[in-house]
Amino acid sequence: MLILYILLIIMFLIAFMLIKTRDKIYGYNQKKDYCYDFKNPKYFDLSSPIDLKEYTNNQTLILKLEIKSTFFSKLFAPYVNIYSQEKTEKTFFEHSAKGVRYIDISSFVGGYKIILSSKNCKIVSNKVEIFDFENLDIKNKKVLIISPHADDAEIASFGLYSDAKESLIVTVTAGETVSNDYVLADNNRDKSRLKGKLRVHDALTIGMLGNVSYENSIALGYFNETIKNMYKNQDNIISSKTSEISDINYFRMVNHSKIQTNPLASSKWDSLVSDFVHIINSTKIDFIVTLHPQIDSNTDHQYITLALLEAMEELACKDIKLLTSTNHLTQNEIYPYGDIFSTQALVPRFDTTFIFKDIYSHQLSKKKQIYKFYALESMHDLREPLIHIGFIRVFRAALKSLRRFINGKEKSYYRRSVRTNEIFYVTDYKELKKAYKDIK
Incomplete structure (x- = not known):
């Protein structure tokens, strides 16, 4: 019995050390909202399957949602599963993530009965927003x-x-x-x-x-x-x-x-x-x-x-x-988060913004x-x-x-x-030149 107690204590200490380590690897507070100022959202309710049939031109679709991690996310990465009749894709977040996040659902364009579920986190509200961007052909x-x-x-x-x-x-x-x-x-x-x-x-x-x-x-x-x-x-x-x-x-x-x-x-x-x-x-x-x-x-x-x-x-x-x-990524060397063959989400963006005009997600x-x-x-x-x-x-x-x-x-x-996608930030060269005022 003593050996069992010792093993439990060792496992507890290892878990504690891992939790502390994973709180430091991101270079930012994982419980902050991502801040993107996208315009003209369309609103959807996750209480029923999402219908994306109105999107028929292979646009880039970015879904804004709010998540809250469970206790297990301190050890196991939280993620959202996106289902359709044809396929399933996973998008991962930071350990202990909380707040607004933006995920790419472009590969589901034109589909219907799209369902989201979560693991090691909860989707806080069924009310979500979808933003669409130009197809670059x-x-x-x-x-x-x-x-x-x-x-x-x-x-x-x-x-x-x-x-x-x-x-x-x-x-x-x-x-x-x-x-x-x-x-x-x-x-x-x-x-x-x-x-x-x-x-x-x-x-x-x-x-x-x-x-x-x-x-x-x-x-x-x-x-x-x-x-x-x-x-x-x-x-x-x-x-x-x-x-x-x-x-x-x-x-x-x-x-x-x-x-x-x-x-x-x-x-x-x-x-x-x-x-x-x-x-x-x-x-x-x-x-x-x-x-x-x-x-x-x-x-x-x-x-x-x-x-x-x-x-x-x-x-x-x-x-x-x-x-x-x-x-x-400027904050860490582990983004994009999650497993190989999962879907890449948008980069963390907080109070300090970066210059771009549109989003393009290329599907693989x-x-x-x-x-x-x-x-x-x-x-x-x-x-x-x-x-x-x-x-x-x-x-x-x-x-x-x-x-x-x-x-x-x-x-x-x-x-x-x-990954299932490659994300690009479409930028005007004259605007991007302004970024070097801070870098220099």
Whole structure:
């Protein structure tokens, strides 16, 4: 009996520690309302099935509801199940979440008898609001994807770029900063060069899994974690931090493509802006996909988008729409929340707003989700490397995954990125430029 009591005490202490840990992982108060100022809602009552037959043009539909978590949400993530006669989708929230949230129900457009149920939380009121946004008709558009590093295009927009009429992927940096995963090289310089070469190869080829031809993918060869420094020191050549290289042509791969780039490229800010000017001029695209500087914390992402905006300003672009997203949410590295193959909800938005005009949610079939998974798995920098070399590496990889699963800090891009949808914030480039008043 004493052993049983001891085991119960240990389990209680572990549960207490997990609850405390999960209260801190989000970087904000999970019990605050999300604040989006959407206009012209339509009102529905969850006491009976929702009829969405009036929405017939594949619009993006965002449902606003209020939730309150149960005690079990402190340990198990709360979520809402959305049912129709054809399918079920889950949307997850934060542990201990409470308040107004916005979920994507776009895949249920045109359906009827839509039912919501909840797990580890309660829907506070049956009165909900639905907002609809313009259908962007991606399948008939030409899209330019700005990928700061190899894998950013796939994480944010594999489904979108594989469904567009034509897509072009521009990977800006070589991503060569040293990591301990490239242990077969002899020293940090060689590790860095090997890593950069492998990631450039990934950037040029993996898009083919999403119907992007080799000729439509280029790598500009700028150096990892240097873009902000290029902006701050615009008269200087900024060298790689780890590869002992200052000439971006070492990693640059553009000659195989008809996409025009800066013929005198160097590791300087005006060169990057000029690259974007040449690219936009030569491609005649409808949409540009990039990372949003106010909701993505990576400085390369923020300043590459700034260079893009300066190029668009120079060209006085009028008819090109920006589709922005985040791969590294500013508050934490675990958004989107919940399981792989679930539905991505809108990012947390509170008193500090971020700039955008509309929402576009691109829907991924199960087949498309599977292809996205294997596109990510093909990236050298995302999969667990060299675990086949020895038992110790296998054990360490398993232990790391288990620890992250238990404490709720699972950062896996497979879990975060392979979803039923990809959400983009449609933004005007002139308005987005204003975001940099705070970032600088």
